[in-house]
Amino acid sequence: MSSNNSSAQAYWKENLRIIMTYLAIWFVASYGCGILFVDALDQIQFFGFPLGFWFAQQGAIFVFLGLIWAYVFSMNKLDEKYDVHE
Amino acid sequence: MSLDLLTYLFIGGSFALYIAIAIWARAGSTKEFYVAGGGVPPVANGMATAADWMSAASFISMAGIVSFIGRDGAVYLMGWTGGYVLLAMLLAPYLRKFGKFTVPDFIGDRYYSNTARTIAVICTIVISFTYVAGQMRGVGIVFSRYLHVDINTGVIIGMAIVFFYAVLGGMKGITYTQVAQYCVLILAFMVPAIFLSMQVTGHFLPQTGLGATLDNGKSVLTTLNELSQELGFAQYTAGTKSTLDMFFFTAALMCGTAGLPHVIVRFFTVPRVKDARISAGWALLFIAILYTSVPGVAGFGRVNLIQTINGPDNAGTEYAEMPSWFKNWEAAGLIAWADKNGDGKVKYEAGNAFNGKPAFGEGNVNGDPNMQRITTNASDSVNEVYVDRDIMVLANPEIAQLPDWVIALVAAGAVAAALSTAAGLLLVISTSISHDLMKKTINPNITDKQELMYARLAAVVAILVAGYFGINPPGFVAQVVALAFGLAASSVFPAIIMGIFNTRMNTQGAVTGMLVGLVSTMAYIIYFKFMGGSSDQWFMGISPEGFGTVGMILNFVVATVISKVTAPPPAEIQHIVEDIRIPRGAGAAHSH
Numbered sequence A: 001m002s003s004n005n006s007s008a009q010a011y012w013k014e015n016l017r018i019i020m021t022y023l024a025i026w027f028v029a030s031y032g033c034g035i036l037f038v039d040a041l042d043q044i045q046f047f048g049f050p051l052g053f054w055f056a057q058q059g060a061i062f063v064f065l066g067l068i069w070a071y072v073f074s075m076n077k078l079d080e081k082y083d084v085h086e
Numbered sequence B: 001m002s003l004d005l006l007t008y009l010f011i012g013g014s015f016a017l018y019i020a021i022a023i024w025a026r027a028g029s030t031k032e033f034y035v036a037g038g039g040v041p042p043v044a045n046g047m048a049t050a051a052d053w054m055s056a057a058s059f060i061s062m063a064g065i066v067s068f069i070g071r072d073g074a075v076y077l078m079g080w081t082g083g084y085v086l087l088a089m090l091l092a093p094y095l096r097k098f099g100k101f102t103v104p105d106f107i108g109d110r111y112y113s114n115t116a117r118t119i120a121v122i123c124t125i126v127i128s129f130t131y132v133a134g135q136m137r138g139v140g141i142v143f144s145r146y147l148h149v150d151i152n153t154g155v156i157i158g159m160a161i162v163f164f165y166a167v168l169g170g171m172k173g174i175t176y177t178q179v180a181q182y183c184v185l186i187l188a189f190m191v192p193a194i195f196l197s198m199q200v201t202g203h204f205l206p207q208t209g210l211g212a213t214l215d216n217g218k219s220v221l222t223t224l225n226e227l228s229q230e231l232g233f234a235q236y237t238a239g240t241k242s243t244l245d246m247f248f249f250t251a252a253l254m255c256g257t258a259g260l261p262h263v264i265v266r267f268f269t270v271p272r273v274k275d276a277r278i279s280a281g282w283a284l285l286f287i288a289i290l291y292t293s294v295p296g297v298a299g300f301g302r303v304n305l306i307q308t309i310n311g312p313d314n315a316g317t318e319y320a321e322m323p324s325w326f327k328n329w330e331a332a333g334l335i336a337w338a339d340k341n342g343d344g345k346v347k348y349e350a351g352n353a354f355n356g357k358p359a360f361g362e363g364n365v366n367g368d369p370n371m372q373r374i375t376t377n378a379s380d381s382v383n384e385v386y387v388d389r390d391i392m393v394l395a396n397p398e399i400a401q402l403p404d405w406v407i408a409l410v411a412a413g414a415v416a417a418a419l420s421t422a423a424g425l426l427l428v429i430s431t432s433i434s435h436d437l438m439k440k441t442i443n444p445n446i447t448d449k450q451e452l453m454y455a456r457l458a459a460v461v462a463i464l465v466a467g468y469f470g471i472n473p474p475g476f477v478a479q480v481v482a483l484a485f486g487l488a489a490s491s492v493f494p495a496i497i498m499g500i501f502n503t504r505m506n507t508q509g510a511v512t513g514m515l516v517g518l519v520s521t522m523a524y525i526i527y528f529k530f531m532g533g534s535s536d537q538w539f540m541g542i543s544p545e546g547f548g549t550v551g552m553i554l555n556f557v558v559a560t561v562i563s564k565v566t567a568p569p570p571a572e573i574q575h576i577v578e579d580i581r582i583p584r585g586a587g588a589a590h591s592h
Helices: A005-036 A051-081 B003-024 B030-038 B042-053 B056-098 B103-110 B114-146 B151-201 B220-230 B243-259 B261-268 B273-291 B294-310 B324-331 B389-399 B404-442 B448-471 B477-501 B507-530 B544-565 B571-580
Strands: B335-337 B360-364 B373-375 B385-387
Touching: A005 A051, A005 B056, A005 B243, A051 B056, A051 B273, A051 B294, B003 B114, B003 B151, B003 B404, B030 B151, B030 B261, B030 B404, B030 B448, B042 B151, B042 B261, B042 B273, B042 B404, B056 B103, B056 B114, B056 B151, B056 B243, B056 B261, B056 B273, B056 B294, B056 B389, B056 B404, B056 B477, B056 B571, B103 B114, B103 B261, B103 B404, B103 B477, B103 B571, B114 B151, B114 B261, B114 B389, B114 B404, B114 B448, B114 B477, B114 B507, B151 B273, B151 B294, B151 B389, B151 B404, B151 B448, B220 B294, B243 B261, B243 B477, B243 B544, B261 B273, B261 B404, B261 B477, B294 B389, B324 B335, B324 B389, B335 B373, B389 B404, B404 B448, B477 B507, B477 B544, B477 B571, B507 B544
Parallel strands: none
Antiparallel strands: B335 B385, B360 B373
């Protein structure tokens, strides 16, 4: 348990904000670019791929990977800020 | 050196390696057996997770599926990777902080209820068994095709190997074997992928090769689109599924991935909360290497397949001139040809060449071993060729005429993919039985030593059952995979999420939610997969594979409503929830 309760709550709140931000990007990259707007994006050419097709089959995965690593980095900083790291 | 000898060498060599690791990493306590002592470094855990996750389906089937359905294959590509984002941010760190051995541990303790625990155990066992049957079959297919032993012998050899390191080493043995298996399988996937990409496009990486321009001045994808249209297929880069179905299907696979017990349990094996997050990053990196290569392999394989079968002028090829891989796979029953127009030329077009799977008669046409096998159920379609989707990855090196050692490597990789996943699943099954059922529900007084014995015994039984399914595969293996992900998405996943993010969630809410999610999803899948429901009856056009998402939403809604009108959970449970949200003080995984 952390030293005091309000700091624990502030930590949790910031944690949720980080998660929500990254999940919004996660949603836009996969469900947005790869599914909902795929046909519109296909009008754009991207290194020989129709852009929507690229997002659906490769791009979204690269975004996922970037997100997890960004999250790891953000959380390590947050843990130190609130002094809850191990 | 002959191909057979090379294949024996590669598979035999990899087996020797796995066994050596198993002997080195024997488990002495339940903690080592269940969570490898909780001391696995994150990079190793990431590799082990990747091997655990990438099954025969990822290795063998996925590129084949993408190759045959084009853009819609994205549901698998995104669905089976996007779940790791959810795992990293919503589950893994908190479950690691909670620090028990299993998923039912968390659900049972968090909801202070043995009913909740039992539901979780049942889900875990059903999910894991449905999954493991396909793995054993995969091992059997590889053995029968490359080592010319019969499928059953192949299954038994596979069982013996898994038996050795899963029963002896538990999670510890499995983890370090999986690290080796990851290396074998990624090498086996990437070497032919790079060869293919170089050969077709001159690009080293299949990721960029798929966008390259060919000698004809058009891009690979444009060429594929034109070939597809000419032969009556849908355009490769266009989708045929409805947007809503794509949405639900992808979501079911993502949330299902995040809810699969054999994946979650991997995050219990690292020392700290921080390591659980990083593990997910490593795991997805190792998975992405294969997954982002799949579209390239699928595309090049498709071009090669069509051009080899139909010839440069797209008019068909004389059967006598077909390369040997065509005949080898025909002998294995995974390719079939019926000369419908009697011109002696093999021609591949859109449509089902046979009514269902091809049925073979006795021997070959005219009794001549150089002629095609006799088939008995040719359809009215003009398409003359049946190609099983699953052979794409295995046949790719042969179609592209790559050296024999590449083909042998692919065989060893496919076996590694199937065995690593099977072992992870068997461990989860045995843990569920010895820990969640025996220790936590039936007889809490057994000693650590007895529990370990039960775990090993359960592993033995699980291997025998899995082997039985491998030898006598239920015809519904492909269908039940939908069930595994649907169950995970609609029951386990929401129960864990609410357990962490909603302090107010109580037994009543969680149990009702799980039951509603479980029953609705199972009913929908069983009706449409086993009782002959037709696709025009689909609820809002949602396929059974995507219904897990609907079940999940129902679960969330019902659980929230019920928990609001019933008593809040006891104060100590609310403290547990507050505690798992803070990383400090995770310590080692413990059993009490």
